[in-house]
Amino acid sequence: MKGSTRDGFGRALCQLMAENERIVAITADLRTSTRIGACPQRFPDRFFEVGVAEQNLAGIAAGLALGGKTVFATSFACFSPAINWAQIRQSICYNNLNVKIVGSHAGLATGPDGATHQALEDIALTTVLPKMTVVAPADSEQAATLTRLLAQKPGPAYLRLTRPKTLELDSFRFNIAWKPLRLGRPQQLNKGTGLTIVGFGPILPEFLHIMPPQKWQRADIFNVHTLKPFNPAPILASLKRHPQIIVVEDHQRQGGLGSLLSQAIAKAGLKVKWQHLAVNDQFGHSARNFRALWRRYIFANLKLV
Amino acid sequence: MQRALSVPKLEQLSHQLRRQILGTIYQTKVGHLAGSLSSLEILVSLYFGGILRYDPRRPNWPERDRLIVSAGHLAPAIYTVLAAAKFFPKRQLQRFGLLRSRFETHTVKRVPGIEYSAGLLGQGLSVAIGLALALQNNRSRIFCLMSDGEQQEGQVWEAAMAASKYRLGNLVGIIDANQIQIDGHIRDIMPLANLKLKYEAFGWRVFETDGNDFRRLVPAFSQALESRHQPAVIIAKTVAAAGIPSMENNPYWHSHIPNSQEYQQALKDLRQGL
Numbered sequence: 001m002k003g004s005t006r007d008g009f010g011r012a013l014c015q016l017m018a019e020n021e022r023i024v025a026i027t028a029d030l031r032t033s034t035r036i037g038a039c040p041q042r043f044p045d046r047f048f049e050v051g052v053a054e055q056n057l058a059g060i061a062a063g064l065a066l067g068g069k070t071v072f073a074t075s076f077a078c079f080s081p082a083i084n085w086a087q088i089r090q091s092i093c094y095n096n097l098n099v100k101i102v103g104s105h106a107g108l109a110t111g112p113d114g115a116t117h118q119a120l121e122d123i124a125l126t127t128v129l130p131k132m133t134v135v136a137p138a139d140s141e142q143a144a145t146l147t148r149l150l151a152q153k154p155g156p157a158y159l160r161l162t163r164p165k166t167l168e169l170d171s172f173r174f175n176i177a178w179k180p181l182r183l184g185r186p187q188q189l190n191k192g193t194g195l196t197i198v199g200f201g202p203i204l205p206e207f208l209h210i211m212p213p214q215k216w217q218r219a220d221i222f223n224v225h226t227l228k229p230f231n232p233a234p235i236l237a238s239l240k241r242h243p244q245i246i247v248v249e250d251h252q253r254q255g256g257l258g259s260l261l262s263q264a265i266a267k268a269g270l271k272v273k274w275q276h277l278a279v280n281d282q283f284g285h286s287a288r289n290f291r292a293l294w295r296r297y298i299f300a301n302l303k304l305v
Numbered sequence: 306m307q308r309a310l311s312v313p314k315l316e317q318l319s320h321q322l323r324r325q326i327l328g329t330i331y332q333t334k335v336g337h338l339a340g341s342l343s344s345l346e347i348l349v350s351l352y353f354g355g356i357l358r359y360d361p362r363r364p365n366w367p368e369r370d371r372l373i374v375s376a377g378h379l380a381p382a383i384y385t386v387l388a389a390a391k392f393f394p395k396r397q398l399q400r401f402g403l404l405r406s407r408f409e410t411h412t413v414k415r416v417p418g419i420e421y422s423a424g425l426l427g428q429g430l431s432v433a434i435g436l437a438l439a440l441q442n443n444r445s446r447i448f449c450l451m452s453d454g455e456q457q458e459g460q461v462w463e464a465a466m467a468a469s470k471y472r473l474g475n476l477v478g479i480i481d482a483n484q485i486q487i488d489g490h491i492r493d494i495m496p497l498a499n500l501k502l503k504y505e506a507f508g509w510r511v512f513e514t515d516g517n518d519f520r521r522l523v524p525a526f527s528q529a530l531e532s533r534h535q536p537a538v539i540i541a542k543t544v545a546a547a548g549i550p551s552m553e554n555n556p557y558w559h560s561h562i563p564n565s566q567e568y569q570q571a572l573k574d575l576r577q578g579l
Contacts, residue, residue: 024439048438048471056431056463063373063435066421087460090425091432095414 002165005202006104008143009161010035013072016151017043023151024064026050027074028057034074034104034161054079058087058101065097070151077103077119081126081158092156093129100150101126104161106136107250108279108293109202111164114286120279124255126158127228133183134228136160136200139168145181146225153183162250164290166202167209175217184229190221196238197221199248200257203294207248207277215304224257232264239265243272250298253278277301309355315519319349322389323548324575325398326381331568335402335410339558340452341382343483343543346517347450348379348386354523356530357448361391364417368444371436373421375429376452376481377411378560384408384416392418426451427458430478434468437476446530450479454486457495462507468536469508477529478509478538481516483545485556504538516541517548549574 013036017023026048031037039047048064050056054075061073073080081088081101092099103122110118126134135150135157137143143161150157174190181187186198197219199207204223208216220238224230239245249257258276265272277298287293310318323345330336351357351372358370374383381401388395393416400406407415411424421432433449440447455461468476480500484491491497504511510532514525522541529537545559546552549571552563563571 050463050467053460053463053466055428055460056434056467059428059431059460059464060435060438060467063432063437064439065435066432067436067439069439086425087428087431090423091421091428094424095422 002167003140004162004165005137005140005143006035006161006163008137008140009102009147009159012144012147014038014042016148017046020070020151021046022068022070023072024048024069025072025074026057026061026064028052028054028079030075030104033076034102036074054084055087058084058099059091061099062087062091062095062097065099066095069098071099072102073099074102074104076117077106077122077160078117081122082119085125088156089129093131096131096155098154100157100159102159102161105163106160107162107201107203108284108297109162109164109166109250109290111290111293112286112288115283118284120252120284121255122158122160123227123251123257127255127260129156131156132228133157133226134160135183135226137225138201138204138223139166141168141170142181142225149181149183160201162202167205169205169223172205172208174221181225184226184231186231186234187223187225188220188234189223190216190219192217192219192221194242194244195219196235196242196245197248198224198235198245198257198261200224200227201250203248203250203298206291206294207299210299212304227257227260230260232261235261236264236268236270239270239272243270245272246275246277248277248298250294251278253280275303310353312519315349315353318353318389319345322349322385324572325395326385327549327568327571327575329381329385329398329401331563332399333401333403334562336381337378337560338563339485339545339552340376340379340481340483342546342548343516344379344450344481345382345547346519346522346543347479347481347541348382350519350522350526351448352386352390354519354526356523356526359390359418361418364392370446370448371420373429373433373436373447373449374412374419375423375449376426376455377423379450379481380408380410380412383412383419387416387418390418426455427460430461430464430468433476433478434464434471434473437468437473438471441475445475447476448479449476450481453480453482453484453491453497453500456480456497456500465504465507465509472534473536474533476536477526478536480538480540481543482540483543484554485545485559487556487559489556500540508535510535510537511540512537513540513542516543
């Protein structure tokens with residue numbers, strides 16, 4: 001089955017709003033693209049539209065939270081948290097308010113809209129903010145679950161979503177039963193010997209899909225759906241058994257999962273064979289097929305021994 | 306909520322508080338003087354002129370009116386007024402801006418009576434709008450105090466559009482129009498043209514008034530609160546560093562700290578009254 005992480009989010013948010021009157025949604029002219037197009041009809045008093053004004057989006061969201069609401073503020077990641085980073089920093093994080101910034105169309109996965117719209121810096125921008133929780137689901141099902149978990153956790157958060165329909169994690173034959181998702185705990189998908197594979201977002205299942213199955217089937221695989229708070233412990237334990245790792249992310253090399261993990265590895269004093277598949281300090285490009293972008297900018301650097 | 310004081314009492318109070326603000330900034334060597342003095346009558350009107358509904362014993366009382374201070378550098382003024390309104394003892398302000406004091410140099414929410422932590426200009430009006438939307442079915446009115454230099458931030462106008470769209474009759478903006486900013490006079494740095502016409506064009510009710518004169522300021526607040534379906538803004542024309550002739554209307558005093566000679570002169574000026 002295939003879906004997009006934005007689909008999973010939109011589905012979950014509608015359910016949550018039906019269950020809980022304190023939850024409100026606000027958007028900056030992107031209700032349909034962020035999959036909350038049904039909200040204005042279903043919840044007219046709890047849906048707000050600010051137009052193309054992302055600074056105001058973050059500020060009004062902060063005020064709604066100050067008034068006791070749980071706020072989901074949706075836009076594209078290239079606008080929010082980018083245009084309104086200072087508003088997120090002060091009005092939301094410094095004030096420690098219950099606002100979930102939902103940034104869709106993150107990464108090269110955005111495809112046709114091209115370089116300007118492919119946010120490759122959002123994890124760097126958000127993980128650096130005190131009080132922030134940063135979450136990036138790997139498939140639509142997981143996006144729904146994480147949306148629900150974020151609604152239950154008071155405080156600022158960033159939810160990274162993606163545009164295209166991508167592979168669901170449960171379309172793979174992994175060799176272990178998964179524990180229930182918990183914010184802040186990397187999800188171990190598979191157990192193995194000899195290699196550790198770590199990633200977040202839909203690029204992780206898509207990466208496994210292009211690998212020879214015999215390679216990933218014998219690997220420890222971790223889905224780091226929560227980048228902040230970042231808990232590297234299970235990954236470090238895996239690296240102590242077999243010091244070879246591939247990190248894959250649809251984000252700039254600086255400031256994403258690779259940066260977080262390399263700090264943790266240095267702190268633990270481990271020596272590992274390191275491959276980091278990420279965008280190498282450059283802008284993306286438009287393309288009809290986002291998978292072609294991943295191949296060109298990210299997977300091209302893969303070396304399988 | 307305090308009983309509304311008479312104009313002579315309000316004037317007497319603001320004279321005392323002006324002296325305290327000057328003393329706090331001189332002694333702690335931090336804070337913004339000119340704006341704190343220009344906005345003082347606005348704050349005293351709100352807290353002692355019978356405008357704001359509040360209870361210092363219950364700073365989180367749900368039915369209270371909310372004041373969002375968007376221009377966070379007005380902290381010396383708002384903290385001093387909150388102390389006078391008995392939110393906390395006045396002597397605590399001796400540690401204003403110092404390490405391990407809860408009184409940040411820009412307004413911070415951990416201080417009782419402060420609703421929102423500010424510092425970067427231009428953000429407060431949006432927050433006030435969010436609050437006004439969240440509390441639409443509540444008795445609370447939302448006030449947002451901005452500076453005039455702050456009107457140069459684009460976000461203010463994003464917010465002005467939204468307040469009008471959502472017909473927020475429970476929102477009152479206040480602009481402390483003291484004509485200065487860090488680098489000089491507003492007319493030289495970036496003129497604001499006609500603020501009244503701008504806000505009117507954005508769908509607001511606009512009240513221009515002398516912002517250091519209680520006789521005009523208090524009635525302006527009452528008028529601004531009359532509408533049920535339209536936001537209002539009070540453009541309060543104030544004097545930077547009001548009350549201290551040796552410092553008035555001089556952008557230098559936006560953020561400079563007086564030395565001992567300047568402080569003595571300022572005290573002498575103050576004694577002569579406004």
